[in-house]
Amino acid sequence: MPPVVSRRGQRIASKACDNCRDRKVQCVFESPESPSCRRCTDANGPCTFLKERKARGPPARRVPSTQALPVGNLSIELLCPHDVFLSILEDFLHIVYPVLPLVHRPTFRLLVESKSYTSDPAFFRLCIGLVAVTVASIPRNFEKYGASMYPDVGSMVDRACHLVLLSRISLEPHWQNQPSMNSMLVSILLTMASHYVGRQNQGWGYASEAIQFFRALELFRKEGYEKLSPWECELCKRAFWVLYIIQIHDRLSFIVPHTGLSFDPKHTDWEFLLPAEAGDDDLTACTNDPDTYHNGKEFYNREPPLICGFIALVKVFLCVVDLLSSGLFPGTAPQAYAMTGGSLTLPEAAGDRISHSSSRSTLSLTSLLRIIRNLQSALEELPEQLKITTMDPQVRSPDGSEHALSATTQFQFDIMRANIHITSLYIQSTVLEACSSAFANNPNDSFAPSPGDDAHSSPGYTPRTQLWKFRESIARELLEVLHFCSTRTLEASGSSMIVKIREMAATLLDSDNDLGVPSESEEQLRRYVVQFADILANLDYMGHSTVIPAIFSAH
Incomplete structure (x- = not known):
């Protein structure tokens, strides 16, 4: 007989016998020694417990809320299946890359085809960062990305961040004091991924880390690019503007900004830092012939390269950037820490004067109209x-036209x-x-x-x-x-x-x-x-x- 419990003086079985269960009635035993319940005894039938019982309540989720951190060699399979990993990278190149052009596509494809992520820890971390930002950017695709392994998109991004940290600690222990271009790019990717899934503190932490890496590498100065290849130069320039846009959003939105500046305003070469209007394939050609690497405008004859969209987005932000240094918006720095400097030609709004009162600064209505017209x-x-x-x-x-x-x-x-x-x-x-x-x-x-x-x-x-x-x-x-x-x-x-x-x-x-x-x-x-x-x-x-x-x- 199964264990019994006492309730109101009656010995009730902890689970009903097959007969009582089928009839959906109470199963009561006269005493702990009784071989059968009262109903089976009265019916002179067997009292058995042979039928399989269904679990009560809703079915339990098989996806664990957290996964144990791995010990030993790190691999892509610790984040997602290999075929899913390759599918996510393709989605990055086709969908997310126009917004975050932080890889050189020809080189990246060659490294993926050769499975360099299995032997190169730096490239492994870059791939993990790309997976994180792609999954966070396209949550509608989560069902095919990681629904079988994670309860939500945020958990998958957290897992990616943990893998990057483990790789850094075990294989690049001095990444904070001796940053590299790869470390800076990975931190930017994890910044965007974390913010997209609502991990605010985590996102600002990675943003501050990326900004510190950029400053430590002195990539806001022309001299910091002397040892880089043409396509590496362009990736760093694009990274500068991604960080710059993050800093603008931060100062537009918060009374106390979360981030410092990724550059020294007095020593920043603004014209040099504007990305070249050159496609990734053109930059590959420039690697073999560095003399052709100028401003990039002669690189395309039939149609503008995709990077033109990113450059246009930068120019849109430049229409308002000097206002951030005037004290108009919450969180803006004093003029001594202006977000622009040097000789970069800004839109007409940059010359607008801010009218100051004893208590606050307000933008004139005419200046506002000029900002809109500049945009x-x-x-x-x-x-x-x-x-x-x-x-x-x-x-x-039309499809048959030259363009x-x-x-x-x-x-x-x-x-x-x-x-x-x-x-x-x-x-x-x-x-x-x-x-x-x-x-x-x-x-x-x-x-x-x-x-x-x-x-x-x-x-x-x-x-x-x-x-x-x-x-x-x-x-x-x-x-x-x-x-x-x-x-x-x-x-x-x-x-x-x-x-x-x-x-x-x-x-x-x-x-x-x-x-x-x-x-x-x-x-x-x-x-x-x-x-x-x-x-x-x-x-x-x-x-x-x-x-x-x-x-x-x-x-």
Whole structure:
């Protein structure tokens, strides 16, 4: 007989016999020595416990919440199966690379084909970092990436970070005091991956580590590139601007920045640090013929290389960067630590003066308008492949034209096109909200029309009404961009794109009727909010409660 328990004076079996279980009735034994329960005894039948019992409650997950850290030789299989690993790397090269061009593709493919990650610890760590940032950037693909081994995307990224740390400790124990280009690149990749999955402290830790490595290598100076090959030089230049953009986001979003500067403003060669407009294949040719490595503009004759999209994104950020040194935004450094220096020619907004009061600094409304126009000018100078009008299939180059792109290349340009235009609008929105006090403090002054209006035919608006006109203009343009972009295109930039769209849409929720907004305009803004909600519901696969990348969040 099975063990019994006592309840209200009756001896009840800890589990029912087969007969009582089938009838779903209580199984009671007269005494601990009874060979059968009361019902089986009364029926003069066998009292057996032979049938298999089903476990109670929901089925337990077979995926462990944490995995033990490995001891001994490290391998790719400790992160994911080998075939999945190769699939993730291909997704990086096709989808994530346009946003984070931190590998030389020809060399990288050769190393992967030769399985160098099994013998070269540095390349092993780079591959692990690429896997982490790709999985974090495309969470919708997690089912095929690692759902059989991990409960969520964040756990897979954590595992990648642990493997990188173990490899560094065991095979490169002096990586902190003797950093290399590879260590710096891996730290950048883990920065982005950690923020994309909501590991905020971890992300800022890797960002600070990457910045310190970059400074220690003195890669903000031309002299730091003397011993590097052409393609290594370009990777370091691209890394400089990725770190630079991280620092801009940090200072735009937080009262106290998490990061220092990755460069010395007084000794930074800005013109030299701009990446060459050269494709990776062109850089391979330059390795054999270094004399051809100049500014890169003569490298392409038929179509701009993919890196043009990344360079255009850099130029968009340069439209606002000097404002970060003026004290306008929370978290900005004093002028002595300005984020720019040297002789780099910046947009017209860089020359705008900030009006100071005894208590705070505010940007003049005219300066704000110039910033927006400078951003628009930067977009007008884009190559045809990156202009928003070419998103319409009817105006794209036909397949048989000289400039027709392959499907993969076209998709990669679409990724950067969406990133560039949405980031431009995000910067406009951020600057506008940071300067909203200037609108509120001047309720009776007339002001020029919004950038999209005809300055000669449109009537003047009060600054408070103009605030809403700007918001409406940004919302309208953002919806036009989003309607051209597929979900797959937007997902390539990771959850940062979701946060940017969400924050721009949130500015429309200000229902302060004191601004004098016409009722029809207020109703239009409500319709915009509904459209943004529908877009975000389809795009935000992970959910805001799961992924909140602090690097792109304003709170």
